[in-house]
Amino acid sequence: MQQINKNLQYMNNNNIITTQNTSVTPLVDDLRQIINEARNRVAVNVNAELTLMYWHIGERINREVLGNERAEYGRLIVSQVATQLQKDFGSKGFEERNIRRMMSFANLFPDFQIVSALSTQLSWSHFVEVIPLKDSIQQEFYLTLAASERWSVRQVEAGSTPDVPLHPQTHRGSYMHLLRGFESL
Numbered sequence: 001m002q003q004i005n006k007n008l009q010y011m012n013n014n015n016i017i018t019t020q021n022t023s024v025t026p027l028v029d030d031l032r033q034i035i036n037e038a039r040n041r042v043a044v045n046v047n048a049e050l051t052l053m054y055w056h057i058g059e060r061i062n063r064e065v066l067g068n069e070r071a072e073y074g075r076l077i078v079s080q081v082a083t084q085l086q087k088d089f090g091s092k093g094f095e096e097r098n099i100r101r102m103m104s105f106a107n108l109f110p111d112f113q114i115v116s117a118l119s120t121q122l123s124w125s126h127f128v129e130v131i132p133l134k135d136s137i138q139q140e141f142y143l144t145l146a147a148s149e150r151w152s153v154r155q156v157e158a159g160s161t162p163d164v165p166l167h168p169q170t171h172r173g174s175y176m177h178l179l180r181g182f183e184s185l
Contacts, residue, residue: 044120050093051119051127055109058102065103078103104131108139121147129156 061081065074078099085094105127109115118127126146130139146156 047123048119051122051124052116054102054124055106055112055115055119057099058104058106059110059112061099062103062106101128101131118143118147123153125153126151126156129153 061078065077079096082094082096082099085099108131109118122143126143130142133139133142142156145151
């Protein structure tokens with residue numbers, strides 16, 4: 001026992017265990033990398049599933065509200081749905097305002113395959129930033145750019161402020177390869 005204690009040293013600052021001749025730091029570094037990569041994959045999957053859930057909620061409510069064309073009925077349904085979902089699942093994410101975003105999201109992207117593909121690359125927050133933009137070319141531009149250039153939500157937000165909207169034409173030279181699909185719109 002005394003021999004083991006003699007060979008092991010504890011570094012208080014990093015909690016890294018070392019022996020006289022061998023360091024386990026590379027092992028711990030590898031384990032950290034495995035843990036961080038797994039956490040990142042979990043976060044991506046959770047964000048993708050939340051985004052898909054929000055699309056399904058918005059699409060389902062849109063079908064119900066559009067099935068009955070009275071505007072007052074639609075407002076009442078959204079309010080009641082938000083209240084009930086908050087009771088059942090808690091208030092985070094199911095406020096009336098967010099339910100309306102889900103509906104706008106499903107209207108903006110009626111094709112589930114597109115949403116499914118983008119949801120693995122972008123978070124719900126990315127979509128929330130572009131929903132208010134009125135120009136469909138701008139919406140597609142930001143989402144394509146965010147996905148291909150791995151923009152953070154803050155980068156999308158900074159580029160798409162309603163006061164000074166960054167238009168795809170501004171970056172025609174830099175991002176021409178991204179705009180080819182939008183030229184025909």
